[in-house]
Amino acid sequence: MRVLGVDPGLTRCGLGVVDGGTGRTVRAVAVDVVRTPPDADLSVRLLGISDAVERWLDRYKPEAVAVERVFAQHNVRTAMGTAQAGGVVALAAAKRGLPVVFHTPSEVKAAVTGSGRADKAQVTGMVMRLLGLEVKPHPADAADALALAICHLWREPMRVRLAEAEARAAEIAKNHKARLAAAAKQAKTQGAAR
Amino acid sequence: MRVLGVDPGLTRCGLGVVDGGTGRTVRAVAVDVVRTPPDADLSVRLLGISDAVERWLDRYKPEAVAVERVFAQHNVRTAMGTAQAGGVVALAAAKRGLPVVFHTPSEVKAAVTGSGRADKAQVTGMVMRLLGLEVKPHPADAADALALAICHLWREPMRVRLAEAEARAAEIAKNHKARLAAAAKQAKTQGAAR
Incomplete structure (x- = not known):
C-alpha cells in the first residue's frame, strides 16, 4: 500500500510518499515541500498547489491520500x-477516484510517537527512525507529510476493520429486529385464529 | 461584463450569473443551488461542487468569479x-485563467443595500428589485450568490481605479526620491570640487 501524505498550506505544502510493507515496516519514496508566492492571488496559489499534487499523483501513483485535518485555532x-x-488536494485525489482520509494532528502524533501531545522534534525524530532517514526532512512540513502517510498506513486497516465490525453488528441487530417483528406478527395471527 | 457569484458551502452552494450593463444596470442570467449529500466523503462532496462550477463556467462563460470570503465565526x-x-471554486476559475475576487459578507450587503449590517430579507429584497425578479430566489444561498455577483460588478471598477491611482502615486514618490538623491549627489560633488 502506497500513501501520499499532505500537510496542506499556502506558503508551504508538505508532500510525502510512503510505502507500507509487512507488519509495521515503512519506506520513504519521496518527500518535498511546495511553496507558492505570498503576494500572488489566492486562486493562483491554489492552482500551484493543485498542479503540484496532480504531478505527484501521476508520478508516484499512491492508492490513498492522507491530509491533515485543520482546526481554526490560533490564526483564523x-x-x-x-x-x-x-480542499484542492482532496479534490485532486477524488478526481482520480482515490480515497482521501483526514487525520488530526494528535492522531498523527499518537500514531508515530505513541503520544498525541508529542512536539515537532519528537515527531521528526521518530519519522527519521521509522523510515531510516539519515538526513532530517526540512522544513517541518516535509516531516509532517511523511508522518501523515505513516499514520494512515497504520490506522487505516484498524479503521476498516472497525467499520466492518460496525456494519456486521448493525446487520445482526437488523436481522434480530426482523425476527422479533415476525414472531410478534405470528403470535398476533395465532391469537386472532383462536 | 458577466460575473459568476458563488456563496460556497458543502450542503448548499449558491451559484448566480449576472450581466452588468451601462451605469448600474444589472441582469440575472442564471441562478441555482448545488447540493451535496452530508453523508458522502468530504472529497466526493468537493468533487460534486467542482464539477457543477466547471459546468457553469463552460455554459455561461463569465469573465470573473466573485466568492464570499469566509470567517470562522460561529461554527468552526x-x-x-x-x-x-x-477553495475548489477558486481553483476551477484559476484553471481557466479567470480572475477570482473574494468579498466579505458586509461588503456584499453594503454594495447591494447600502448598509453592511442589512439582514437576509433586505438583501433578498434588493436583489429582486435590482434584477427585476418577480419570484424570490430560494434558498437564501441563491440570492446571496446573485448579490455577490452584483457586488463584484459595482465594486470592481472602483477597486481597479484605486489600484491604478496607488500605482501612480508610488511611481511619483519613487521619481521624486530619485530626483532628491541625484540633487544631493550633485551638491556633494560640487562641494568636493570647490
Missing part, C-alpha cells in the same frame, strides 16, 4: 488558507 | 467545509 486567516489548500 | 467545523468549498 491562516487556518482558512490551509483549509482551502486541503 | 462548518467554516472549514465552507473554506474548502470556496
Whole structure:
C-alpha cells in the first residue's frame, strides 16, 4: 500500500510518499515541500498547489491520500488558507477516484510517537527512525507529510476493520429486529385464529 | 461584463450569473443551488461542487468569479467545509485563467443595500428589485450568490481605479526620491570640487 501524505498550506505544502510493507515496516519514496508566492492571488496559489499534487499523483501513483485535518485555532486567516489548500488536494485525489482520509494532528502524533501531545522534534525524530532517514526532512512540513502517510498506513486497516465490525453488528441487530417483528406478527395471527 | 457569484458551502452552494450593463444596470442570467449529500466523503462532496462550477463556467462563460470570503465565526467545523468549498471554486476559475475576487459578507450587503449590517430579507429584497425578479430566489444561498455577483460588478471598477491611482502615486514618490538623491549627489560633488 502506497500513501501520499499532505500537510496542506499556502506558503508551504508538505508532500510525502510512503510505502507500507509487512507488519509495521515503512519506506520513504519521496518527500518535498511546495511553496507558492505570498503576494500572488489566492486562486493562483491554489492552482500551484493543485498542479503540484496532480504531478505527484501521476508520478508516484499512491492508492490513498492522507491530509491533515485543520482546526481554526490560533490564526483564523491562516487556518482558512490551509483549509482551502486541503480542499484542492482532496479534490485532486477524488478526481482520480482515490480515497482521501483526514487525520488530526494528535492522531498523527499518537500514531508515530505513541503520544498525541508529542512536539515537532519528537515527531521528526521518530519519522527519521521509522523510515531510516539519515538526513532530517526540512522544513517541518516535509516531516509532517511523511508522518501523515505513516499514520494512515497504520490506522487505516484498524479503521476498516472497525467499520466492518460496525456494519456486521448493525446487520445482526437488523436481522434480530426482523425476527422479533415476525414472531410478534405470528403470535398476533395465532391469537386472532383462536 | 458577466460575473459568476458563488456563496460556497458543502450542503448548499449558491451559484448566480449576472450581466452588468451601462451605469448600474444589472441582469440575472442564471441562478441555482448545488447540493451535496452530508453523508458522502468530504472529497466526493468537493468533487460534486467542482464539477457543477466547471459546468457553469463552460455554459455561461463569465469573465470573473466573485466568492464570499469566509470567517470562522460561529461554527468552526462548518467554516472549514465552507473554506474548502470556496477553495475548489477558486481553483476551477484559476484553471481557466479567470480572475477570482473574494468579498466579505458586509461588503456584499453594503454594495447591494447600502448598509453592511442589512439582514437576509433586505438583501433578498434588493436583489429582486435590482434584477427585476418577480419570484424570490430560494434558498437564501441563491440570492446571496446573485448579490455577490452584483457586488463584484459595482465594486470592481472602483477597486481597479484605486489600484491604478496607488500605482501612480508610488511611481511619483519613487521619481521624486530619485530626483532628491541625484540633487544631493550633485551638491556633494560640487562641494568636493570647490
